[in-house]
Amino acid sequence: xxxxxxxxxxxxxxxxxxxxxxxxxxxxxxxxxxxxxxxxxxxxxxxxxxxxxxxxxxxxxxxxxxxxxxxxxxxxxxxxxxxxxxxxxxxxxxxxxxxxxxxxxxxxxxxxxxxxxxxxxxxxxxxxxxxxxxxxxxxxxxxxxxxxxxxxxxxxxxxxx
Numbered sequence: 001x002x003x004x005x006x007x008x009x010x011x012x013x014x015x016x017x018x019x020x021x022x023x024x025x026x027x028x029x030x031x032x033x034x035x036x037x038x039x040x041x042x043x044x045x046x047x048x049x050x051x052x053x054x055x056x057x058x059x060x061x062x063x064x065x066x067x068x069x070x071x072x073x074x075x076x077x078x079x080x081x082x083x084x085x086x087x088x089x090x091x092x093x094x095x096x097x098x099x100x101x102x103x104x105x106x107x108x109x110x111x112x113x114x115x116x117x118x119x120x121x122x123x124x125x126x127x128x129x130x131x132x133x134x135x136x137x138x139x140x141x142x143x144x145x146x147x148x149x150x151x152x153x154x155x156x157x158x159x160x161x
Contacts, residue, residue, distance in 0.1 A: 023102050036097055037076075047125040051101065056117040057092040063119060067109045072101040074119070106131070 007021045039053045055063060055076055063076045075098040083090075103123070110122040 036093060036095070037099065039099065041101075049107070049123040051121045051123065053099065053119045053121075054117060055097075055114075055119050057094050058117075060114040063114070065109070065112055065121065067103070070103045070105065070107075072103055072109065072121070072123075074099045074101075074121070 005024075007025065011018070011021055037053050037055050039051060042050045042052070044050055051072075051074075053074060058076050058078065062078055063074065066073045066075075075096070077096040078094045081094075104125065106127050107123050107125045110124050112119065112121045114120075
């Protein structure tokens with residue numbers, strides 16, 4: 001499977017999308033090959049999302065969530081435990097991990113919860129009032145008043161003639 005995609009033709013024919021291409025290229029470089037821990041991204045509504053990571057074997061205090069500069073980083077590290085030969089097989093992953101998610105502008109982390117080995121992170125897009133489209137009122141005479149003015153002007157011209 002080819003993981004490198006060349007964005008050069010797109011960079012040549014677009015203006016102002018440098019940040020988008022940089023994010024796509026950075027994501028392609030930093031994707032972990034093993035895909036650990038597995039995760040889901042759900043769209044709950046138009047502006048609400050939830051990321052669910054399967055982190056079996058970790059406790060909430062073994063996990064750190066950091067949101068900074070449109071990037072969400074989830075990392076986990078188990079404290080060193082002695083393996084005194086009790087385990088015949090260890091299939092539950094306890095290795096350290098780090099997952100990074102690029103967040104769109106105005107996407108904020110609402111809260112995180114941990115239940116049954118699943119870490120859920122709720123996200124919401126909150127556009128500031130200054131950035132939302134707003135309707136601009138038009139001041140002056142109403143359209144109906146203008147058509148009435150034209151009718152009066154025509155009548156005045158007829159009576160003058």
